Amino acid sequence: MKRYIGVDIHHNPGQAYALVFALLAVAGLILSLYVNRRRVWVRTGTAADGRTMVEYGLLARGEDHRLAGEAACTAETVLRRVAAAR
Secondary structure, X not given: OOOOOOOOXXXXXXXXXXXXXXXXXXXXXXXXXXXXXXXXXXXXXXXXXXXXXEEEXXXXXXXXXXXXXXXXXXXXXXXXXXXXXX
């Protein structure tokens, strides 16, 4: 009696892409747990006397003690860009 072996060869070219994108999705979810979410609003306009008015506001989700530092940095950046635009 002769012995035989059955071999199946299967090639799926999209399998590597699926793995890479699944790992990227998991890495994004893990990263979102450690990054503080903040929102910044900046509104500009012209006052009646011709001055440029800039208003900004910041909002953090939950308590963020570093928000005051971010507000100072935002104000400095806005003032620098307004001065450069003149």
